[in-house]
Amino acid sequence: MKDTDIKRLLYTHLLCIFSIILSIFIPSFFLENFSILETHLTWLCVCSVFVTAVNLVLYLVVKPNASSKRSSLSYKVTRFLKCCIYFLMSCFFFHVIFVLYGAPLIELVLETFLFAVILSTFTTVPCLCLLGPNIKAWLRVFSRNGVTSIWENSLQITTISSFIGTWLGAFPIPLDWERPWQVWPISCTLGATFGYVAGLVISPLWIYWNRKQLTYKNN
Amino acid sequence: MCKSLCSTPKDPDSVDLGWGLEISILNGCSRLMPIICGPHLQKHRCNWWRGTLHWVGYGAVYLLEGFQEEVILAWLCIEGPENPLVLYPTVMNSLPATSRMQKISVLLFLAWVGFLFYAGIALFTSGFLLTRLELTNHSSCQEPPGPGSLPWGSQGKPGACWMASRFSRVVLVLIDALRFDFAQPQRSHGPGEPPVSLPFLGKLDYLQTILEIQPHHARLYQSKADPPTTTMQRLKALTTGSLPTFIDAGSNFASYAIVEDNLIKQLASAGRRVVFMGDDTWKDLFPGVFSQAFFFPSFNVRDLHTVDNGILEHLYPTMDSSEWDMLIAHFLGVDHCGHKHGPHHPEMAKKLSQMDQVIQGLVERLENDTLLVVIGDHGMTMTGDHGGDSELEISAALFLYSPTALFPSALPQEPEIVPQINLVPTLALLLGLPIPFGNIGEVMVELFSVVEDPQPHSSALAQASALHLNAQQVSRFLHTYSAAAQDLQIKELHRLQNLFSKASADYQRLLQSPQGAEAALQTVITELQQFLRGVRAMCIESWARFSLVRMAGGAALMAAACFLCLLVSQWVTSPGFYFCPLLLTPMAYGLAGAIVCAGLLTATGLKPDPVVLGAMAAVGSLLPFLWKAWAGWGSKRPPAALLPIPGPVLLFLLIRFAAFFSDSFVVAEARATPFLLGSFILLLVAQLHWEGKLLPPKLLTIPRFCLSASTGPPRHNGTHALGLGVGLLLCIRLAGLFHRCPEETPACHSSPWLSPLASMVGGRAKNLWYGACVGALVALLVAVRLWLRRYSNLKSPEPSVLFVRWGLPLMVLGTAAYWALASGADEAPPRLRALVAGASVVLPRAVAGLAASGLMLLLWRPVTVLVKATTGAPRTRTVLTPFSGPPTSRADLDYVVPQIYRHMQEEFRGRLERTKSQGPLTVAAYQLGSVYSAAMVTALTLLAFPLLLLHAERISLVFLLLFLQSFLLLHLLAAGISITTPGPFTVPWQAVSAWALMATQTFYSTGHQPVFPAIHWHAAFVGFPEGHGSSTWLPALLVGANTFASHLLFAVGCPLLLLWPFLCESQGPRKRWQPLGSEAESRVRPEEEEEPLMEMRLRDAPHHFNAALLQLGLKYLFVLGIQILACALAASILRRHLMVWKVFAPKFIFEAVGFIVSSVGLFLGIALVMRVDGAVSSWFRQLVLAQQR
Known part of the structure; x- marks a missing residue:
C-alpha cells in the first residue's frame, strides 16, 4: 500500500462529494422552484443519477481491481445486466426493510421506494463497481478481517456510515418541532446522504492514520 | 461420618460449594472418595480425589434415548467395616442442603434488590405524586354549614342561600397564563430613568384606566396559584376551591370529570344558566353542565388565534342576548403565545392588547347587577412554560369590576396578594350560593363591606358573618376529610379546631350583644382569618408541595440499586463467590438502619412514616455493599470492570x-x-x-x-x-x-x-x-x-x-x-x-x-x-488391594485405578448386554x-x-x-x-x-x-x-x-x-x-x-x-x-x-x-x-x- 493509493482514494471520494453538491445546485438552473426539501423526490432522483454516474466513471477510470481476465463483450454485457438486476433487487430489499422498520405500507410508496433507491446508490452501487455482482465477495468484505485492499476498506466504511446515517435520520421524526425536514422520508434520506459524505471523508483519513497497522493480504 | 466431604472446604476455587451426599445408601462407610467415570469425561478416564478434594464433574446414570451416554459417579469407600476399598457404582443424586441454601439465598437476594427498587420508587413517589382524597359531599342551600342562625339579611329573600346575593350575574374572563405583571403599567425603576419597555408590560392599559377613574368599582389583585400550575389543575381549583394534586384519589381515571362539589355544579343546581366558550378542557371537566357552550380545541400550542377568535365571535352576541347567569370565556392565546414565543416577544404585546380590547368591550356592556372577573389561572416562566412552583409561574392577575360601587376604601398603593382559590367562596357568597363543600379558600372580606352604610360597624359585621360562614364550611370539610383520610397532621388539626371553636364562640357572643363592639369584631375577624389561613397552610403542606429531598433521595436509591445490580451480576460469575453472606449482612444492616431511624423518629416525636422507614432500611442495607465494592476497587479491579x-x-x-x-x-x-x-x-x-x-x-x-x-x-x-x-x-x-x-x-x-x-x-x-x-x-x-x-x-x-x-x-x-x-x-x-x-x-x-x-x-x-424401565439394584463391588486404607502413594493409585476402571467397564458392558438380551434393565429417562x-x-x-x-x-x-x-x-x-x-x-x-x-x-x-x-x-x-x-x-x-x-x-x-x-x-x-x-x-x-x-x-x-x-x-x-x-x-x-x-x-x-x-x-x-x-x-x-x- 502506498501513499499514492490513498491519495487516489481521497480524490475519488472528493469527486463523489462534489457530485452530491452538484446535484443540489445544478437542477435549480433548469427547474423552477427546485429545493431539496420541497421538491425532494426530484432531488432524490437527480442525486441518485449523479452519484451513480460519478461512481461508474471513477470505476472505469481508476480501475481499482483491474484483474478481470475475460474481456469479451458478452461477458461484459451479462455482467452489466447482472449488476442492474442486483441494483433493482437491493432497492426492493431496502424497501421491504423500511416497511418492516415501520414505514407506511400503502401510503407514500413512491417516497419510500426512492429512499430505497438513494440508499442503494450509496451502498450497492459502490459495491457493484468494486466487487461486481458477487455476493460472496460482499459477505467477505463485510466481516471481520475480510478486507483485502484500501478500496474495500473504504467501501466498508462508507457503506456502514451510510447505514448509520440513515438510522440516525429516523430519530428526529417523532419530535414535535414541526420542521419541513421531519417528514418521512426526508430526514432519513438526508441522514443517509450525510452518512455517505461523512464516510467518504472519514475513510481516507482513517486509512491514512492507520496505514501502519493495515496490512492487506492479497489472495 | 464423611467429614471431609461435608465440612466447609478451605479453598473455594477448586471446590464447588454445596455438594453433599446421600449417606443412607452408603451404610457403614466412614470415609469416601468420589470417582467419576464414563464417556462424559475424556476417553473413559476416571478422576478421583487426589489429596485435595477436587471434583471434576458430577453425573448420574441417565441414559438418554439410545443408551449412548452414561455418566457414572462411583464412590470408593476407603474407611469402613467392609473390605478396604468398596466401590459403589451409585447414582449420586442427593439434593445437598447447601444447594438448597443457595437457591433460597438467590431468591432472597433478588427479593432484596426488588425491595431496594420499591423503596426508591415509594420515596420518589411520595415526594413527586402528591395525593389527596376527593370527597363527593355537596353543600346545599337547605343545610347551613354549621349551627347558628343564617346571618345578615338572608332570611326570606328569594334566591338567597347562605347569604343574600349581591350580584345576580357574573362574567368570568379567564385569560390563560395571565401573569400578574402583564397587568402592570410600564414604569421606570427610578426617577428620571426611561420606563423599561418590555413587550408584556403596559398592554392592559384599560385596566389601569378603570382603576384610576373608578377606584371604588375595581380592584387588581395579585393572585397566588398553588402548584401544580397546569391548566386543568387550576381550573379544578378555581371551581372547587381546593388544592388539586396530580392524583386525586377516588377520582375516576376513565374521565377527567370533576366529582367534587364546585361552583359550576352549585350554579346549575340553583337553576342558573352557565354559558361557556373557549378551551375544550372544560368539556371534560364539566360534562353536560353548561346551558350553552362553544368549545374550541386547545391541544395545538402553536395556534394562537383559533380559540380566541372563536370566543370573540360568540362573546358579545351572547352577552347581549342575556340568556345567561354566568358567562365564562377562557382565552388561550396568551398561554399559547408564551409556549410558542415566550413572554418577551412582540406577539405577546399584540395578544395582550387584544385582551385589553376584549375587557374594554365587556366593561362597556356590563349591567349594574353584573360582576366582571378577569383572572389568569397561572403565570409563566421567562421562557413561557408553567407547571411548577416558581414565583413567576404562581403569580397571576386577578381583576374585579362592578358597575356599582363595591369597595369602600381607596385604591391601595400596591395590589393586595390573595390566594387564587379565595375567589371561590367569594363568588359563591356574592352570587348567593352555598360555598362548595371542599373549599378551603377564604372570602375576600373587602368585597363584603356595606358601601352604602358609612358606619364601620355594619361593614365589619357583614365581613365577620361572611367569614364565619366560610369558616364553618371549612371546619365541616376538615371534619369530614380527617374522618376519611389520615394524611393531615393530627396536632395541627386539633390546634385549628380549637382556634375555630374559640372564634366561633366569640362571634356568637357578639351576635347576641352587637352594640359597641367594633374592636371585638375586628378580633373575631382576625381569629377567623387566622383559622382559615392555618387550614390552607396545613393543606398545602400535605397536598401541594413537591418534596425535592424525597424525590432526589428516591432517584438516588434507584440509581444505587441499578449500580448494585450491575456490580453483583459481575461478581456472581467470578470464582470465590459465596451466596450465604450475600444476604445476611445487608439484611442485618437494613434492619439496624430501620430500627435506628424508627428510634430517632419516635424520639423526636414524629409519627414514623413507612416510606421513610423502608428507604432507611434500604440505604442501611446498601451501604455495606457499596462500601465493600469501593474497598474492592481500590486494590485490584480494572476500570473496565465498571462497565461490563x-x-x-x-x-x-x-x-x-x-x-x-x-x-x-x-x-x-x-x-x-x-x-x-x-x-x-x-x-x-x-x-x-x-x-x-x-x-x-x-x-x-x-x-x-x-x-x-x-x-x-x-x-x-x-x-x-x-x-x-x-x-x-x-x-x-x-x-x-x-x-x-x-x-x-x-x-x-x-x-x-x-x-x-x-x-x-x-x-x-x-x-x-x-x-x-x-x-x-x-x-x-x-x-x-x-x-x-x-x-x-x-x-x-x-x-x-x-x-x-x-x-x-x-x-x-x-x-x-x-x-x-x-x-x-x-x-x-x-x-x-x-x-x-x-x-x-x-x-x-x-x-x-x-x-x-x-x-x-x-x-x-x-x-x-x-x-421407560428400571433395572435391578446395582451390585457393589470390591476392589482387591494389597494395602488397607486409602491409597496413599502413587503406586497404590496406579494399582487401584485400572482395576476400578476395568470393573466399571465390565459393569457397563454387562448392563448393555443384559439390556439387549434380557430386556430392559437400565433406566432410560427421556x-x-x-x-x-x-x-x-x-x-x-x-x-x-x-x-x-x-x-x-x-x-x-x-x-x-x-x-x-x-x-x-x-x-x-x-x-x-x-x-x-x-x-x-x-x-x-x-x-x-x-x-x-x-x-x-x-x-x-x-x-x-x-x-x-x-x-x-x-x-x-x-x-x-x-x-x-x-x-x-x-x-x-x-x-x-x-x-x-x-x-x-x-x-x-x-x-x-x-x-x-x-x-x-x-x-x-x-x-x-x-x-x-x-x-x-x-x-x-x-x-x-x-x-x-x-x-x-x-x-x-x-x-x-x-x-x-x-x-x-x-x-x-x-x-x-x-x-x-x-x-x-x-x-x-x-x-x-x-x-x-x-x-x-x-x-x-x-x-x-x-x-x-x-x-x-x-x-x-x-x-x-x-x-x-x-x-x-x-x-x-x-x-x-x-x-x-
Whole structure:
C-alpha cells in the first residue's frame, strides 16, 4: 500500500462529494422552484443519477481491481445486466426493510421506494463497481478481517456510515418541532446522504492514520 | 461420618460449594472418595480425589434415548467395616442442603434488590405524586354549614342561600397564563430613568384606566396559584376551591370529570344558566353542565388565534342576548403565545392588547347587577412554560369590576396578594350560593363591606358573618376529610379546631350583644382569618408541595440499586463467590438502619412514616455493599470492570434512557420501541456475520479467517439466522398493526382491530374475524404442543403433561365459546338470554380456574420425564488391594485405578448386554434435556390464556405473534452463544436488553398506552358482567393483569434466556466442540455419536446454575431499573414542563407499576425453575432408591 493509493482514494471520494453538491445546485438552473426539501423526490432522483454516474466513471477510470481476465463483450454485457438486476433487487430489499422498520405500507410508496433507491446508490452501487455482482465477495468484505485492499476498506466504511446515517435520520421524526425536514422520508434520506459524505471523508483519513497497522493480504 | 466431604472446604476455587451426599445408601462407610467415570469425561478416564478434594464433574446414570451416554459417579469407600476399598457404582443424586441454601439465598437476594427498587420508587413517589382524597359531599342551600342562625339579611329573600346575593350575574374572563405583571403599567425603576419597555408590560392599559377613574368599582389583585400550575389543575381549583394534586384519589381515571362539589355544579343546581366558550378542557371537566357552550380545541400550542377568535365571535352576541347567569370565556392565546414565543416577544404585546380590547368591550356592556372577573389561572416562566412552583409561574392577575360601587376604601398603593382559590367562596357568597363543600379558600372580606352604610360597624359585621360562614364550611370539610383520610397532621388539626371553636364562640357572643363592639369584631375577624389561613397552610403542606429531598433521595436509591445490580451480576460469575453472606449482612444492616431511624423518629416525636422507614432500611442495607465494592476497587479491579456492557448494547440502553426525557419520544414510544427492537435484531444478525458465526468458513476465501472462525463454531447456517431476523422483523411489524394512538397525536389513527368484536357491524366480517381469532388460539395451542413433542416432553404420564394434552384444548374451547357469546350476545334469541348471561359468567371463570389448576399441577409435579424401565439394584463391588486404607502413594493409585476402571467397564458392558438380551434393565429417562424449559413453556402458556381472555378478541393474534417472536428471538440469541460446558454460564447483555425491549413493544401492540384514559376498563367485567359490587381489589387485579400482561409474561419467561442455548444444542450438528487446551488432560476427541446433554449441563453444575439465575435476574432488573430511573429523573427534572402531568407523570406511574409486576414475575419465573430443579433432584433420588431396593 502506498501513499499514492490513498491519495487516489481521497480524490475519488472528493469527486463523489462534489457530485452530491452538484446535484443540489445544478437542477435549480433548469427547474423552477427546485429545493431539496420541497421538491425532494426530484432531488432524490437527480442525486441518485449523479452519484451513480460519478461512481461508474471513477470505476472505469481508476480501475481499482483491474484483474478481470475475460474481456469479451458478452461477458461484459451479462455482467452489466447482472449488476442492474442486483441494483433493482437491493432497492426492493431496502424497501421491504423500511416497511418492516415501520414505514407506511400503502401510503407514500413512491417516497419510500426512492429512499430505497438513494440508499442503494450509496451502498450497492459502490459495491457493484468494486466487487461486481458477487455476493460472496460482499459477505467477505463485510466481516471481520475480510478486507483485502484500501478500496474495500473504504467501501466498508462508507457503506456502514451510510447505514448509520440513515438510522440516525429516523430519530428526529417523532419530535414535535414541526420542521419541513421531519417528514418521512426526508430526514432519513438526508441522514443517509450525510452518512455517505461523512464516510467518504472519514475513510481516507482513517486509512491514512492507520496505514501502519493495515496490512492487506492479497489472495 | 464423611467429614471431609461435608465440612466447609478451605479453598473455594477448586471446590464447588454445596455438594453433599446421600449417606443412607452408603451404610457403614466412614470415609469416601468420589470417582467419576464414563464417556462424559475424556476417553473413559476416571478422576478421583487426589489429596485435595477436587471434583471434576458430577453425573448420574441417565441414559438418554439410545443408551449412548452414561455418566457414572462411583464412590470408593476407603474407611469402613467392609473390605478396604468398596466401590459403589451409585447414582449420586442427593439434593445437598447447601444447594438448597443457595437457591433460597438467590431468591432472597433478588427479593432484596426488588425491595431496594420499591423503596426508591415509594420515596420518589411520595415526594413527586402528591395525593389527596376527593370527597363527593355537596353543600346545599337547605343545610347551613354549621349551627347558628343564617346571618345578615338572608332570611326570606328569594334566591338567597347562605347569604343574600349581591350580584345576580357574573362574567368570568379567564385569560390563560395571565401573569400578574402583564397587568402592570410600564414604569421606570427610578426617577428620571426611561420606563423599561418590555413587550408584556403596559398592554392592559384599560385596566389601569378603570382603576384610576373608578377606584371604588375595581380592584387588581395579585393572585397566588398553588402548584401544580397546569391548566386543568387550576381550573379544578378555581371551581372547587381546593388544592388539586396530580392524583386525586377516588377520582375516576376513565374521565377527567370533576366529582367534587364546585361552583359550576352549585350554579346549575340553583337553576342558573352557565354559558361557556373557549378551551375544550372544560368539556371534560364539566360534562353536560353548561346551558350553552362553544368549545374550541386547545391541544395545538402553536395556534394562537383559533380559540380566541372563536370566543370573540360568540362573546358579545351572547352577552347581549342575556340568556345567561354566568358567562365564562377562557382565552388561550396568551398561554399559547408564551409556549410558542415566550413572554418577551412582540406577539405577546399584540395578544395582550387584544385582551385589553376584549375587557374594554365587556366593561362597556356590563349591567349594574353584573360582576366582571378577569383572572389568569397561572403565570409563566421567562421562557413561557408553567407547571411548577416558581414565583413567576404562581403569580397571576386577578381583576374585579362592578358597575356599582363595591369597595369602600381607596385604591391601595400596591395590589393586595390573595390566594387564587379565595375567589371561590367569594363568588359563591356574592352570587348567593352555598360555598362548595371542599373549599378551603377564604372570602375576600373587602368585597363584603356595606358601601352604602358609612358606619364601620355594619361593614365589619357583614365581613365577620361572611367569614364565619366560610369558616364553618371549612371546619365541616376538615371534619369530614380527617374522618376519611389520615394524611393531615393530627396536632395541627386539633390546634385549628380549637382556634375555630374559640372564634366561633366569640362571634356568637357578639351576635347576641352587637352594640359597641367594633374592636371585638375586628378580633373575631382576625381569629377567623387566622383559622382559615392555618387550614390552607396545613393543606398545602400535605397536598401541594413537591418534596425535592424525597424525590432526589428516591432517584438516588434507584440509581444505587441499578449500580448494585450491575456490580453483583459481575461478581456472581467470578470464582470465590459465596451466596450465604450475600444476604445476611445487608439484611442485618437494613434492619439496624430501620430500627435506628424508627428510634430517632419516635424520639423526636414524629409519627414514623413507612416510606421513610423502608428507604432507611434500604440505604442501611446498601451501604455495606457499596462500601465493600469501593474497598474492592481500590486494590485490584480494572476500570473496565465498571462497565461490563458491550458497546452496542450500551448505546441502545443509552438511547432508551435518553428517550424518556423527551415528551415526543415518550408519546411516540409505541413506534420507537419496535424501531429500536428491529435495529437491535439486525445488529445481532450483523454481529453474528461480522464475527463469522453465520457462514461456514469455507465460503470465505481468506485462509486466516478459518482460524478465527474456529473459536466459535457455526451452529447455524447463514440463511437460518437471517431468516430468524427477518421473521422477527415481520412479527414486530405485524404486531405494530395493533397500535393505539396517544391522544397527543391527532393525525394518527388507532387500529380498528382493538375494539371487541361485539362492536362490529356486518355479520360476515365479524364471522371471519371470529374465525381468525379462534384460529390464533388453536395455532397457539398446536404450536406449544408441537414444541413439547419436538422435545418429546409430551409422552410423560405426569399429570401436568396430561393437563397440557387435555386441559389446554378445553381452555381454548372455553375461550372460543366465551368470545362467541360475547360478540354475538345481542343477537341471541330472547329465550336464550338467561343461558347466554349465565355462560358469559361461568366460561371465563372456568378458563381461569383451569389455568390455575394447571399451574398448581405443574408446581406439584414439574418433572415431565418419561421413565421407560428400571433395572435391578446395582451390585457393589470390591476392589482387591494389597494395602488397607486409602491409597496413599502413587503406586497404590496406579494399582487401584485400572482395576476400578476395568470393573466399571465390565459393569457397563454387562448392563448393555443384559439390556439387549434380557430386556430392559437400565433406566432410560427421556426428555431430561428439556425438563426446565418444558415446565417454563407450559407455565407461560397456562398464564397466557387467562390474560388473553381479558383482552379484546382480536388481540389473540398479537398473543400468537408474541409467542412466535419470543421463540424466534430466543433462537437468534442462542445462535450467538457458545456453551462453556463446565460453567460459569452467563446470559449476555444483548439477550436481556432485547427481551426487555420486546416486553415494552408487546405492551404497546396489545393496545395499551401509558395514559390513564387508555386503560382497558372493560377487562374488569370479564367474568363479572354485573360488576363487582363494593369490592375494589378484584377489578383492580383484572385491569392490572390486562394492562401489564406483557410485562408479566416476559418477566416470567426470562429464565428461558438462560435455558434456550442449551436446548438448541440438540439441533446443532452432532459434532461437539471441545475447548482447545483448556485442561491438561483433555484432548480433542474423535467425533463420536452422542446425545447432547442439553439442560442437564446446568444440573451438572448447580453452583453455576444458581449463579447464572441470579445473574440473569439482576441483569433484567438492571435493564428495567434504568428505565424507571430515567422516568423518575425525567419527571423530576422536567417538573416545570408543559407536559409533566400529561406525559411524564403517567409514564412514570405506568413504568413503576410495570417494574413491580415485572420484578414479581421474574421472581416467580426463577422460583419455578428452582422448583423444577428441586423436583428433578428428588426424582433422581427416588430413582436411586428404587434401584437400591
